[in-house]
Amino acid sequence: MISDLNRRDFLRGTAAAAAAALSAPALAQSAPITLRIVTSTPKELYDKLCADFTQKRPDIRVTVDTPSPDYDDLTLRVLRASITGDIPDVAFQGFNRINLLAQRDLAIPLDPFINAEGDLASLGYQPSLFDMAKVNGKTVGMPFAVAAPTLFYNLDLVEKAGGNPDKLPTEWPDIISLGRKIRTQGGGIMGLHYAYIGHSGAWTWMALVMSQGGSIMTPDEKDIAFEGPEGLWALEMFKQFGQAGQIEMSLDQTRQAFSGGMMGILGTSNSYLRSAEKAAAGHFRIRTTNLPLKPNGKLPTGGNAAMLLTRDPDRQKAAWDFVKFMTGPDAQTKLVNTTGYIPANSVAVKTPDLLGKFFADNPNAMVGVEQLPILTAWPGFPGENAIKITDLIRDHIQSVVTLHREPKAVLADMVRDVRALLPQA
Structure with a gap:
């Protein structure tokens, strides 16, 4: 027979266990998501931008794999990872290899995410660059770094x-x-x-x-x-x-x-x-x-686009927010200041406090922007x-x-x- 003291202890323990069980999903759901991305060089640029993103979104962490020396090596890594079940969440893939990953059914179509955002043009995304990240009419990449x-x-x-x-x-x-x-x-x-x-x-x-x-x-x-x-x-x-x-x-x-x-x-x-x-x-x-x-x-058009590869819905949402940041005005400004890539976001170019004054003071960098009308798809x-x-x-x-x-x-x-x-x- 259980004493009153033991019964109270038992009931308190049971209630605590039940509360823990009920709160476990909520705690798990609130735990930060860690995204894994693969890139080509320079790793320092991606590390810095990822750190900037996590400051804005502490609920999402980002780890950057050791960079590939070029896009061909990066492509082979992604293909191998798809076989071993170690696929990354996001790949910054060369424009010429986007179709290869799409043909292997590895690329997640981005059109549902894009449509939910509304007018991308007002956010600085240029339709001509988006065309370079389409396969069979579906958008499978967000232009990040544009090279000429x-x-x-x-x-x-x-x-x-x-x-x-x-x-x-x-x-x-x-x-x-x-x-x-x-x-x-x-x-x-x-x-x-x-x-x-x-x-x-x-x-x-x-x-x-x-x-x-x-x-x-x-x-x-x-x-x-x-x-x-x-x-x-x-x-x-x-x-x-x-x-x-x-x-x-x-x-x-x-x-x-x-x-x-x-x-x-x-x-x-x-x-x-x-x-x-x-x-x-x-x-x-x-x-x-x-x-x-x-x-x-x-x-x-050289350079790369960010591609979503994860098939987990929650990770896709987190990855989409990360990709939006990387292709947005602030990250694009740091991209240009660090390298020499042409920015893929026109808001960054037109805003004086971002790249507007920079391009006015740096004619060598402006050469790339002036090339945009003559750039077309990089054949793969x-x-x-x-x-x-x-x-x-x-x-x-x-x-x-x-x-x-x-x-x-x-x-x-x-x-x-x-x-x-x-x-x-």
Whole structure:
């Protein structure tokens, strides 16, 4: 028989257990959600922006995986994670690989979230950039960092070579000629280097083809379209780069050479701008320009878009709020100040306290913004061999730059080899 004291203790214990059981779901629900994101470099930028986000939203934590060196490596990581069941919540994926993840049914369509927000244009989101993150009519990415192929000039070396820093060449023959003159200064000074190693997805090669009005793929994306004169011209350009003294270097090595004042002209992404200007400050002057284009020419949009990969509804809501922050005016302002990317949010550009004054005072950064009208989708090859195809193209280009093979023969082999790796009807 239970005594009154024991009965009271028993009832108090039972009530406490019941209260704990009832409050457990509420406590679990109020616990912070931790989002895991994967990116390419620079990790410091993502770490800083994620810290800013968690200050505003302490109920959502964000961890950043070790960054991939490029978008191709990032794509492979996501694909492997989908097999092992370790898929991240958000991936900042290169524009050219968005379709690959969507084809694997890994990308979460964002249209329901976008429709719930209402008028995205008033929030600074540009429809033209959204088109680059669509697959089969569905939006699967929010543009975050926008890059354009850009020429960087060391004006001091240009001047020493007899060039005019205030009137830089606007056509490739003159650019290559100036690069040759810069190289003759000796002392290990390099003239012109058009980087293709290290830029994923054959981006800078595509830029040459498309700058002439050419296309990489047919409109239905079932066959290649670069076998014509524009494709041959692009390879002829790489031959001329090699003849002008371009040597094989990694992307990091080329940028180190330019930052160290040992290279006159470098073709690379405008995302390098902040690093280049910081390194050059007090040592030499820098100016950036667009690539030469034909009237019907376009350039492929580099950079990335934030993609939701988690299938958990609660995590999706948290991830969407995170992505909105990352693509919003404040985060975009820090993105531009830290790198050289073109902001994907027009509110940041138009607001004087954010980027309005910054662009007015930094003409090199404004070059990227002025390129927006000529930027178009970054083509991605379809099928499971997508990354293998761009690796193959890089190897073919290498044989031309190193002057081992002629462009016409390489183009024929490139066309044959790429077609063999495309999905067969």
